[in-house]
Amino acid sequence: MKSLTAYQEVKQKITADLVRGRFPIGQALPAEKDLSQEFDVSIGTLRKAVDELVAEGIVIRRQGKGTFQAEHDSKRQLYYFFHVVRHDADKKITPRVELASLNSALASREEAMKLDIKEGTPVWRIVNRLYLEEQCVMIDQITLDKKRFKNLTRTIFENRQGSIYQLYQVKYGQSVARTRERLRAGLAGKQFASWLELKPQSPVITIRRVAFNLQDEPIEWRISTVNTTQHEYFNELVV
Known part of the structure; x- marks a missing residue:
């Protein structure tokens, strides 16, 4: 089985947190700096994982407010x-x-x-x-x-x-x-x-x-x- 890259592992962890309800709808995810420290990865790795989640429509970025789980409005x-x-x-x-x-x-x-x-x-x-x-x-x-x-x-x-x-x-x-x-x-x-x-x-x-x-x-x-x-x-x- 092909091993996951660092950013793919981070992406999986964030997705699992979303599924468990760690980040309720309407509540921003922690800042990228805090998440990178939590997952023990660089800001660049964390950002690449979040970028993919944004591209897939799973989370959205709101200018000046942070990153949120996408809502099915x-x-x-x-x-x-x-x-x-x-x-x-x-x-x-x-x-x-x-x-x-x-x-x-x-x-x-x-x-x-x-x-x-x-x-x-x-x-x-x-x-x-x-x-x-x-x-x-x-x-x-x-x-x-x-x-x-x-x-x-x-x-x-x-x-x-x-x-x-x-x-x-x-x-x-x-x-x-x-x-x-x-x-x-x-x-x-x-x-x-x-x-x-x-x-x-x-x-x-x-x-x-x-x-x-x-x-x-x-x-x-x-x-x-x-x-x-x-x-x-x-x-x-x-x-």
Whole structure:
């Protein structure tokens, strides 16, 4: 096994501290000088580790205030994880999300594989409808391991403050650090077609996404069905 460099070890230690809740949301991490002394590394090594965490969106620097764990507020959700726009504009419009159902179930083979759990493990299945300018344009089917998200209820989900990822982070200590997506063409079933104002079996795009936490563990499996009549999937890579 390839050994870690000094800055990679520091990065792992900071990430572990974030997972344990050592640095609560809204509270700045210790100064770089203090962290470098704690980890017994140079300022340059410490800074390289923090730079990578910033680049990965795990922490953010605020001028004159310090370094903080990134929060899944509505702005971050919109610009990091939301990818549907109108055909005629790149402008990202703030979405409205409406819960259709939240039920307890047992994980199917696919759900178990995506969440790295055993088939038949208790899970939550959530169906969400996403609206842009009062038009339902996307339907999310979300699966969560009940062990990670204990005592989740419809009331908790609907009355959350902020985005779904913010709920995961604040109430359950599960911060989404990255996602992995695959796109497929598909056909809308009767119920989804009704919600999306389409004829049954109309063409749609499905986005199949796994979300990973700070420890790179899969915590959410989501299949999004998109009406592409007036909207399209959007992604932008900045290098």
